[in-house]
Amino acid sequence: SYVLTQSPSVSVAPGKTARIACGGDNIESKSVHWYQQKPGQAPLLVLSFDTDRPSGIPERFSGSNSGNTATLTIRRVEAGDEAVYYCQVWDNNSALLFGGGTKLTVL
């Protein structure tokens, strides 16, 4: 079955750029969606179809997908961006899958 791999944690200083990776076999052939989850809250969709930002999501959030890695990039990181970020794909065999999540810590 298809597996999505995320690093458990990423740390970045305020104002810098955070890059959160999501690995999967030939993931570039799939659309990757990203969610942000803050403690005690529901997940929030921040990117769909690799790069599309829903209304209300800052332009600081962007995405890319190439080869075996999809990446969520957050520029000019703010304290309020601290959260767990999940990637997600649809796989014809395994249905809807989530990565294990990456905790973004703002130093």
Place this chain on the structure above:
Amino acid sequence: EVHLVESGGHLVQPGGSLRLSCAASGFTFSAYSMSWVRQAPGKGLEWVADINKDGSEKYSVDSVKGRFTISRDNSKNSLFLQMHNLRVEDTAVYFCARRRVGSGTSFFDYWGQGALVTVSS
């Protein structure tokens, strides 16, 4: 504005039953597939069950097959999850989520705040 509000979460003993509800508003409920996604304490997200727009197609993850049943009432803009024979490992926050389908993929664009189900003796 889209709103999804879960209810029915409770403490239940192993082997017990529970029914979760999700009240939807702010959109045409009957036009969307809907899902339940759960999150065990301190863990990640797991897609549990899904139902298409008119309720004619349903999906559930292997670990809950035969125990959990998803259903919907489009006349009442409501989604349900009937859970039987609950196990300790079913302890989680259960989120109701609206599922978008298209272009060979699927994702969730709106989520409820979650309902906590605790299975413990």
